[in-house]
Amino acid sequence: MKHLFTAALVSSFALAAPVAPTAAQAEEINVLMFGMPYTVGLAKLADDFEAETGIKANIDVVGQDVFESRITLSFTGGTGDIDVVHTPVIQVQRWIQAGWLQPMTDLVSEETTSDILAGPLGAYDVNGDQWALPFFAGVGLMSYREDLLEAAGAEVPQTWAEMLDVAAKITTDDQAAIALRAVPGQGFNMFIFPMVMRAYGGTFFADYEGGDLTPAINSPENLEALNVYVKLINDYGPAGAGNFNFAEVKAAAENGQVAFTVEGTGIISQLVDPAKSQFADVTGIALPPGGPAGRSPAIGVHGMGIPASAPNPEASARFIEWAVSSETVAKIAMSESFPDFTTASVAQNPEVIAKYAAIHPDFLTMRVAALDLAIGHYRPLIPEWPALGQAIGESVNAAINGLMTPEEALEQADADMRDILGL
Amino acid sequence: MTSHATPRRGATYELQRGYRLMMVPAILAVGIFAIVPLAGMFGLAFSDYHLIRGTNWDFGFQNFAKMLSDKRLMNSIYVMAALSFFGVALQVLIGSAVAVGLQKITGKWRVGRILFLLPYAVPHVAVALIWLSLFTPTLSPINAFFDLFGITVPAFLTSQWGAITAIVIADTWTNFPFAMLIIMAALQGISPDLEEAAAIDGATRVKTFIYITLPLLAPALLMVTLFRFIDSLKHFPMIFVMTKGGPGRSTQATNFYAYVQTFQNSNVAYGAAIAVMLFLMAALISYYVAKLNQRVTT
Amino acid sequence: MIDNSPEFRVKRGIGLTLMLVLLAFAAVPTLWVLILSFRAPMAIFQPIWESPLALTLDNFFKITRSNFPSALMNSFITAGLSTAFAMIVGVPAGFALAKARLSGKFVASWVLLLLRMAPPVGFVIPLFLLYVNAGLIDTYMGLVFAYMTLTLPLVTWSMWNSFAQVPDELIEAAIMDDANLMQAFLLIALPAARPGAVAAAILAFLVAWNDFFYALIITRSGTATAPVAVMNFISYDSVDWASIAVASIALTLPILPLMAIANRYIVQSLSGAVKG
Known part of the structure; x- marks a missing residue:
């Protein structure tokens, strides 16, 4: 029994050490998303982001129910353990009201926002501020x-x-x-x-x-x-x-x-x-x-926002800009089943057009027609x-x-x- | 109870102090990680903490007053009572039947009892999904099988009592092995001599079971019933995965309703107040379990 | 007693039929999970007799590439450690409760029971805030401590019952012979209550192994346990049935040998506890 006790005590310290507080460092950000083709594809590209910016992104893709519970807790606790959060448009007003998000109006460049479809982008424009950038419609x-x-x-x-x-x-x-x-x-x-x-x-x-x-x-x-x-x-x-x-x-x-x-x-x-x-x-x-x-x-729009408690909003914004960039989105559109992008220039990408036209010739045109009506x-x-x-x-x-x-x-x-x- | 030996006075004191020391780590561990959140729950229940309406930290009985006139809460208690009653009754019945049956099975067939234990080890989320597919007529192999003979199995999940039945079945499937284990244990504790003596005295099997076996099983049956009953107050994954509280609100048990209030309606304080009510119910029942256990162990 | 009367045969027939029906109830969903786990994606909801050969091992390979195996490992670590700690702390406590002269014993047993019965919805937020302030979010130790709130009352409660079966005279005799309390506990009482201890450990392990709720609150990607990882197979617009089936099997298999070994002990110890 004594040996067991000592062994357990030692191992408990050993286990506590490597997983001690996960608060984001300056060069590391935590991204919480729920599972859909885009987010699955994004998680696979985390290394690209690090190569480009030197910031390490831990992209955590979870089930929707797991997601809901986690953000409610993290945000009410103001823990700052999430730097970028999956932000469905139907939740954004509730989150703003609860004080869970911070605006990114001054953090994202005109160059980025001008390439995003106006409708989905506008859905995140509340009280004159931009609260998230969409990646999915x-x-x-x-x-x-x-x-x-x-x-x-x-x-x-x-x-x-x-x-x-x-x-x-x-x-x-x-x-x-x-x-x-x-x-x-x-x-x-x-x-x-x-x-x-x-x-x-x-x-x-x-x-x-x-x-x-x-x-x-x-x-x-x-x-x-x-x-x-x-x-x-x-x-x-x-x-x-x-x-x-x-x-x-x-x-x-x-x-x-x-x-x-x-x-x-x-x-x-x-x-x-x-x-x-x-x-x-x-x-x-x-x-x-x-x-x-x-x-x-x-219509269902999904985007990425910056939690109010995120300690390093600059890094968060860099990540979001990269994630909705033409290059990143095109890569995901090619690797996953993801025709629902909101980055306008991707729709001109010949490879992307060819891929989805091959699945069904009417698919892309119908999608655009529906988006216009929505x-x-x-x-x-x-x-x-x-x-x-x-x-x-x-x-x-x-x-x-x-x-x-x-x-x-x-x-x-x-x-x-x-x-x-x-x- | 046997009398304690009383060596020297000092030694007795030492001994009792030793016993108390052995309890300290347990009290500390439970104290920090269980009592603090519970205290928090009670605090929230008397507060006005709401995620979007804003919070003034006014403390009072407002949430409990609201509960009195909340029809959805009444409905949820009714649903919970139905789920608990039928679920626990079935689990105890099936658990006892299997336990009695397995007692008669000897030799290498004993390995077969593992088949009855399997459901106990499946995680609840998976249990719920498995039964959701079994109760969805277009997906279910059971429906497909009976279709071969031209028999149409009705859809369960689209009526209140059907959905309650479905949840009860899924819950029974994963939890009857618990009842089975405890009743098997109790059966082994009953000396076969007693039953044989009764048989020699000319009692029929049924009479032997009713007058000899059942009274001896009673404490175990009561214990299982109460344990399962208290657990059933926490009904959640089955409802969440299988019906989302539907049809309508007809399977929103109280625990699920507390979740809706907390996470969907942002009314954390009211959700906590409902949880406090559930906690008090659990306290009442566990009081009787503790009483019962006290009688059994002494 | 050998009974061959027709009446007995009929009764035996009824009993056997009932057992078979109950076996079907227990086994059909299990079989269904097995089938799902081997089904090719296109055939997943076709009756097995319509396309008996549409089977594949891909579902198993696929899941090894997900984060599920590491989640399974996390489950082992946290359930194992919390069981070990609960035993180290709870077995002595159970012993003391069974043998000490105390006035508050009834209250103690009530509290022990109540602790594993509190409805989680109410205390999620306070619990979470406590963990944030203690820096325990997404740590193994955080989850182990949380599980101890479930496993420790269980171990203490059932060991209390087990030690109550050990005659006081045994302990007293040892103490008369100049053994100290620790020696009496370790050398006399514990061996006598061994079946109870094994049973308590296994039940505690199962409780922690099956937990979804605490893991949901306390873990993040680093330490998520298998029941939480199962939820990740339900995504925004699809349910990965095959992976869920494989995951259920992976979650159940490790429990089986445990149950087989422990079955005897559980029955033995419980039969003491509930004998009446």
């Missing part, structure tokens, strides 16, 4: 099975109303028509459902752009949209569709269980890639359906959004699964919104 697209459409004698639906008709034609006992995200969450069903909402002219607030943030979730337009969403999932979706998330949607499309999906570019690009999906050669890409109020593809505040850019999106998503899911009628669900969502906003 994923948009909503629709994938459809050409063979199944042809067999049913149907055209590619342009509106959600047409989608209901086509879906009715395709659906049989053995074949479902469409898979859509249904599980509650602002990044799950609330990434997809607003496409239907906005197509019917529904909004979250009375007048978002005019500054009137009175909830308008229980409007007749939203009710119509919710009825469509519920009907599509329940009547024309596969068994169990009421609990689908992106993983189940993707699997349903890959296994040929559905004819349509409306999803982010990240998933659509995998469905049309012959290396990844067995139905790729008969899968087409189109814009997501629209409605009386037009077409509003989903509105920046697809999901409202306000600090309370994560809480609001969670609450509304729960109601939408309750309507899908018959726990409430769509009317009741929207009334509930309205009450929750008022509660969260303190109205």
Whole structure:
């Protein structure tokens, strides 16, 4: 026992030594990102950054849930152990409000920002300051099975109303028509459902752009949209569709269980890639359906920001500039499945164009068309959004699964919104 | 309890001091790393700490007052009660059945008991993902198998009771081996003579089990039930991975709801207050476990 | 007793069927994980009887190139050390609690139980701040200390029960013979409670091995444990099912021999503790 004790004591000191405080040194920065093709590709290029600047970058790529918990803790603790942080646009207002980010307006050069798409860049411009630089803009697209459409004698639906008709034609006992995200969450069903909402002219607030943030979730337009969403999932979706998330949607499309999906570019690009999906050669890409109020593809923007507690913002900014530079982004676009870049000049890179045209000829054009149509505040850019999106998503899911009628669900969502906003 | 030997007075004092010294390291270790965060939790619960609304550090009972009129909290307690009750009941039932069954298996087949232990070693996140795929009709091999015979297995995760059932099953799968282990242990502690004596006296097997075995198993069964029950108050990964609290809010158990309040709604103080409530419930139950154990060990 | 009556056979048949059903319940998901781990990406959700040959070893090679193996190593180190420390500190404490004349014993057992039952959501933030100030974030020792809040109450509690089975007379006799308390503990009591000690160590190891929550809070890339690394296979727009299956197997396999060896001891020691 005594020997064991001594051994344990000695080894404990030995272990404590090499992993003592990880606070960033001047020539070392810690980057925390969550897993997506760009971040995976970026992590592999860390040595390039060191070679170029002499700053060592520890790029940590984690799962999204792990990420959420870590940043909440690190930021509330003000630990300064993160120098560059993955900053989704839907979180940026909340983080600014909580005092978790520092502006980078004076830290990044005009040369860098001028090469970034104006829309995604502008989404991070809050109160006249730049809070992050985007690297990713994923948009909503629709994938459809050409063979199944042809067999049913149907055209590619342009509106959600047409989608209901086509879906009715395709659906049989053995074949479902469409898979859509249904599980509650602002990044799950609330990434997809607003496409239907906005197509019917529904909004979250009375007048978002005019500054009137009175909830308008229980409007007749939203009710119509919710009825469509519920009907599509329940009547024309596969068994169990009421609990689908992106993983189940993707699997349903890959296994040929559905004819349509409306999803982010990240998933659509995998469905049309012959290396990844067995139905790729008969899968087409189109814009997501629209409605009386037009077409509003989903958009999700991701960027990189500098935490308020980061001790060396200069080094952080150098890293971000390098990470969104034309050269770095092009390398990642080539090595990973990453067509969602926001660095404009990369779109002119012939190698990149050739690569994605080879996967599917329509992919890049459809993506650009969807980006043009997408509105920046697809999901409202306000600090309370994560809480609001969670609450509304729960109601939408309750309507899908018959726990409430769509009317009741929207009334509930309205009450929750008022509660969260303190109205 | 046997009486303590009392050699010389001084020696007894020395001895008792020795015992106390042996406890000091444990008290220190637990004190620093467990008591401090717990104290912090209680502090937060009485505060107004909110990540985006701003914090004035007003201390009071406001969070607990809010809990009284919070319908979602009531709903979450109801969900938690359902998950705990059915989960624990199934775990104890299946655990006992397997333990009794394995007792009859001897020889080289004993190795087979490892198959029943396997689920206990799978991490909860993986357990949840595995069962999520098994409960998703389009992915599940179970559905595909029954489809071969034209039988359609219903979707579980799209109705409240279906989703609760699914979570209960996943939770039971990974935790019944714990109940099994403890009940196996208790069974071994029961002398076979007793059962044989009863059989000789003409009691049927069922009667022997009910009147002889079961009363002897009772402390173990109660212990397992209470242990599992307290653990079930912490339900989280299954819900988080399998349903995200859905359909609607129908599987948001209290612990999950506290997480939503803390991390999604930024209301750290309110989340802590809910956690305090859970802690007090755990305290109440562990009081009875401790009482029970006291009776058993003395 | 040999019983060959038809009635008995029917009952035995029912019992056997029930056991087989329960075995299926335990084994089907296990089998499913095994299948997933060998499935080629394109066939991952096809029924195995439709494409029985779409199998590959790539999933295993792929995971060796990720950070999962180092996370597995971290799990071993932290679970092992926290078990060792919990034994060093907790076994004497359990002994003392079982044998000392104390008035607060009931409260002590209550506190020990309560400690492993507090809901984590509430104290994440205070715990994290404590660790930041102590410089323990992303260190092995930080995680080991955190695990001790789980393993130490468990070890102390179960050793208390084990030592309670050791007759007081044994200890007293040793002390009468001029042994000091330490000698009585190490040479007399501990060997008598050996099965209990093995069982306690294994259960403590399992608790630390399975932990997700503390590792999530305390570790960063340097010391992340395997259960946290498993979460990293769920990314923004994909779930890497095959890697998750392989990881589950990798997390389960090391436990198996441990369980096989310890099974006997666990049963032996628990049977003492819960005999009634």
